[in-house]
Amino acid sequence: MIFGAGILKGMLVTLRSFVNSYFKKPDQGGLFTVEYPEKRLVAKERFRNFPFLVYDEKPEDPRCVACDICAKECPPKCITIVRDADAEGRPLKKPALFDIDLSVCMNCGICEEACPFDAIFMDHEFEIAGTERHQSLLYHKEDLLKSNGYFRQIRPSDAALIDARRKEAEDKKKAALKPAAPPEKKE
Ligand code: SF4
Ligand code: SF4
Numbered sequence: 001m002i003f004g005a006g007i008l009k010g011m012l013v014t015l016r017s018f019v020n021s022y023f024k025k026p027d028q029g030g031l032f033t034v035e036y037p038e039k040r041l042v043a044k045e046r047f048r049n050f051p052f053l054v055y056d057e058k059p060e061d062p063r064c065v066a067c068d069i070c071a072k073e074c075p076p077k078c079i080t081i082v083r084d085a086d087a088e089g090r091p092l093k094k095p096a097l098f099d100i101d102l103s104v105c106m107n108c109g110i111c112e113e114a115c116p117f118d119a120i121f122m123d124h125e126f127e128i129a130g131t132e133r134h135q136s137l138l139y140h141k142e143d144l145l146k147s148n149g150y151f152r153q154i155r156p157s158d159a160a161l162i163d164a165r166r167k168e169a170e171d172k173k174k175a176a177l178k179p180a181a182p183p184e185k186k187e
Helices: 005-023 069-073 110-114 148-154 156-177
Strands: 051-055 079-085 091-101 120-122 145-147
Touching: 051 148, 069 079, 069 110, 110 120, 145 148, 148 156
Parallel strands: 051 145
Antiparallel strands: 051 120, 079 091
C-alpha cells in the first residue's frame, strides 16, 4: 500500500463531487444540496410530515366518522375529537371538532394506519413554522381538511389503490341494496 493512498482517494472523491456539482443534477449524483427555498426536490410519495383529513365531494362531508380510533392510537395523544350531533342531540357520523396539536405530533403515521375509513393521511406539507409556538400549531378541522384530489396529487399510487377499494365496496353495497329479480315463471 502506497503511503497516503487513502488521502489521495478521499481527495479524488472530493474532486469528482466538485466537478459533478457543475454538470450533473442532484438525482444524477451532482450537487447534493438544494438551494432552498428557490429550488426544491420533489418529495417522495411516502414522505410524511403531519396528518390531514380527506373529503371526497365537499369539506362539510369528510370521510371521518368521528370513531375516535386514531385519537386512541396516537402515542402522544395529540388528537382531540368531538362527535357532531343533530338538532335533537343524536350523534352524527362526523366530527364537530377535530384538532391535532402539531407541536406534539411526532409524525409517526399511526393515525393513518389505524383509521378504518381512509379518512386521515400523512401530508407532504412541512412549511408550517411561525413565530408563535402554541395556537398556530394547534390545527383545527378546517385547517386539516383537504380534498381527495390533493391526496391523488401527492400520493398517486396510494390514492389509486384506496379509490379502487372504496369503489368496489360501494358497488357491493349498491348491489346488496338492489331488489332481487323475481323468480322466472315455469311454463
Ligand atoms: S380519522 Fe379515521 S380513525 Fe380518526 S376518528 Fe376519523 S374515521 Fe376514526
Ligand atoms: S402522526 Fe402519530 S403523533 Fe401525529 S397525530 Fe398521527 S398518530 Fe399522533
